[in-house]
Amino acid sequence: MQGLMMQQPLLVASLLMHAERHHGKQEIVSRRVEGDIHRYSYRDLAQRARRMANALTSLGVRPGERVGTLAWNGYRHMELYFAVSGSGSVLHTLNPRLHVDQLAYIIEHAEDRVVFFDLTFLPLIESVAPRVKSPKVFVAMTDRAHMPQEHGLSTMLLCYEDLIDLHDDEFDWPLVDENSASSLCYTSGTTGNPKGVLYSHRSTVLHTYAAALPDSLNCSARDVILPVVPMFHVNAWGLPYISCMVGAKLVFPGPALDGKSLYELIETEQVTLSAGVPTVWQGLLAHVDAIEGAFSSMRRTIIGGAPCPTAMTAAFQERYQVDVLHAWGMTELSPVGTVCSFKAHQLSLPTDERYAIQAKQGRAVFGIDMKIVGPDGEELPWDGHAAGDLLVRGPWVVRQYFGSSDTSHLRDGWFPTGDVAKIDADGFMQITDRSKDVIKSGGEWISSTDIENVACLHPEVTTAVCIAARHPKWDERPLLLIVRKPGSALAAEELLGFFDGRVARWWKPDAVVFVDTVPLGATGKVLKNLLRDQFGDYYLTA
Ligand code: ADP
Numbered sequence: 001m002q003g004l005m006m007q008q009p010l011l012v013a014s015l016l017m018h019a020e021r022h023h024g025k026q027e028i029v030s031r032r033v034e035g036d037i038h039r040y041s042y043r044d045l046a047q048r049a050r051r052m053a054n055a056l057t058s059l060g061v062r063p064g065e066r067v068g069t070l071a072w073n074g075y076r077h078m079e080l081y082f083a084v085s086g087s088g089s090v091l092h093t094l095n096p097r098l099h100v101d102q103l104a105y106i107i108e109h110a111e112d113r114v115v116f117f118d119l120t121f122l123p124l125i126e127s128v129a130p131r132v133k134s135p136k137v138f139v140a141m142t143d144r145a146h147m148p149q150e151h152g153l154s155t156m157l158l159c160y161e162d163l164i165d166l167h168d169d170e171f172d173w174p175l176v177d178e179n180s181a182s183s184l185c186y187t188s189g190t191t192g193n194p195k196g197v198l199y200s201h202r203s204t205v206l207h208t209y210a211a212a213l214p215d216s217l218n219c220s221a222r223d224v225i226l227p228v229v230p231m232f233h234v235n236a237w238g239l240p241y242i243s244c245m246v247g248a249k250l251v252f253p254g255p256a257l258d259g260k261s262l263y264e265l266i267e268t269e270q271v272t273l274s275a276g277v278p279t280v281w282q283g284l285l286a287h288v289d290a291i292e293g294a295f296s297s298m299r300r301t302i303i304g305g306a307p308c309p310t311a312m313t314a315a316f317q318e319r320y321q322v323d324v325l326h327a328w329g330m331t332e333l334s335p336v337g338t339v340c341s342f343k344a345h346q347l348s349l350p351t352d353e354r355y356a357i358q359a360k361q362g363r364a365v366f367g368i369d370m371k372i373v374g375p376d377g378e379e380l381p382w383d384g385h386a387a388g389d390l391l392v393r394g395p396w397v398v399r400q401y402f403g404s405s406d407t408s409h410l411r412d413g414w415f416p417t418g419d420v421a422k423i424d425a426d427g428f429m430q431i432t433d434r435s436k437d438v439i440k441s442g443g444e445w446i447s448s449t450d451i452e453n454v455a456c457l458h459p460e461v462t463t464a465v466c467i468a469a470r471h472p473k474w475d476e477r478p479l480l481l482i483v484r485k486p487g488s489a490l491a492a493e494e495l496l497g498f499f500d501g502r503v504a505r506w507w508k509p510d511a512v513v514f515v516d517t518v519p520l521g522a523t524g525k526v527l528k529n530l531l532r533d534q535f536g537d538y539y540l541t542a
Pocket of ligand 1: 306
């Protein structure tokens with residue numbers, strides 16, 4: 001028997017409509033790339049998003065087509081989040097930290113029709129534009145007064161505020177199919193090129209409900225939320241959508257992510273909740289420590305993307321009375337998978353036991369099923385000891401990547417995360433290792449395969465292996481292990497210099513270790529786990 005409830009599709013535009021109607025006066029504050037602070041309300045956001053939706057239509061962007069953004073966290077980016085997805089097109093957030101070759105690949109692969117960019121990224125756009133066929137139009141996210149007088153773009157360059165001014169704010173958000181695509185985010189693949197994760201309206205709205213819950217990111221209308229995690233990195237962990245759903249005040253930091261700028265913003269705007277990777281919080285803590293400051297409003301901070309060290313949790317909680325919410329997620333999971341919030345019986349545990357719990361990545365939010373499996377796919381017990389491959393499934397987990405029909409990576413319908421984890425009897429998951437061959441530096445991916453491929457181009461290199469080595473500041477940094485050609489005296493500096501221009505600057509390994517051989521498995525594959533055991537602490541001890 002069918003239920004007899006209304007069939008109201010779950011749409012991204014409905015989040016904005018809700019925010020406009022119920023939280024219209026709530027503020028959105030942005031530090032702009034132009035250098036000043038901009039403030040307006042959700043009502044203004046909704047009105048300008050409708051203008052931009054009309055502008056997109058007049059630019060010929062059709063439903064389902066991709067629109068790229070290369071932008072910091074700010075109100076214009078937020079407007080595009082809703083104008084693009086709300087009008088039925090697909091918001092493709094581009095990561096400006098990638099090398100131009102990768103950006104060009106991703107823009108071409110996604111076939112972006114238009115790319116919007118913050119002025120900071122004009123030089124990057126100038127380098128990318130000649131390499132791509134797809135976007136016919138670029139839009140600088142600024143006003144007429146700040147438009148670049150000279151630029152190297154041969155394609156059309158438009159001004160964001162001109163588009164807003166030229167278009168009407170009457171726009172009816174279309175009732176699209178809730179399963180249609182709303183946004184697209186690329187992640188670094190273990191092998192080969194970056195892969196696109198194509199979110200739907202339905203997956204986005206369901207993720208928003210789940211991520212806002214008290215035991216998830218815990219967001220409400222009384223919060224002032226500062227998303228430090230970039231809007232180009234898995235939709236700032238969903239915070240732009242969550243803020244609309246709950247009606248929180250939003251504070252966008254723009255490009256200024258150093259400790260001093262963040263602290264000033266947190267204090268002047270009375271931020272209650274922020275979110276970002278551990279590296280960013282190190283900078284913030286160092287600044288507040290140095291000035292002997294305090295947080296007058298901040299109550300919670302969400303730390304994820306890399307393991308949150310206990311020293312950081314303790315510093316926030318003991319020195320500054322800011323609770324740490326350790327969270328785990330992935331681009332493929334929209335991203336929220338688990339959040340570490342206490343159960344009632346854990347609150348009275350001794351401090352060190354509570355810190356041991358907070359070092360875990362946390363409990364699955366409703367909607368995410370997870371399990372750990374052994375080498376033969378057998379499910380392992382939740383005893384806090386057995387460690388195995390972490391598999392997940394749920395309505396906001398990727399099934400297949402954009403542009404591919406291949407689902408062979410799934411295991412009986414479960415998505416293998418590439419993380420190795422254990423789960424305790426209370427359901428708290430803890431990552432112990434990573435089986436996927438990538439390096440995560442300051443919250444962003446570096447492909448070890450790409451690094452190895454570049455090193456192998458050098459005529460004096462026989463074998464190149466790149467591993468993730470633990471690093472005190474960046475969590476992980478690439479370390480290059482090299483077997484030289486017989487008789488070669490190739491020096492580390494020369495080999496590292498070889499990377500200049502071939503990869504993004506921050507992808508360049510920090511050090512090279514010359515070895516005589518590398519351990520190989522039965523099928524001739526390099527046993528990276530052995531090399532990680534041997535050299536994983538290189539940067540900690542060097
Ligand atoms: P995000 O950085 O938003 O989590 P990514 O797709 O860039 O999303 O990276 C996902 C991967 O990052 C995970 O598979 C895991 O390896 C690592 N990761 C994310 N959060 C944590 C965490 N809290 N602790 C340890 N590793 C994490």
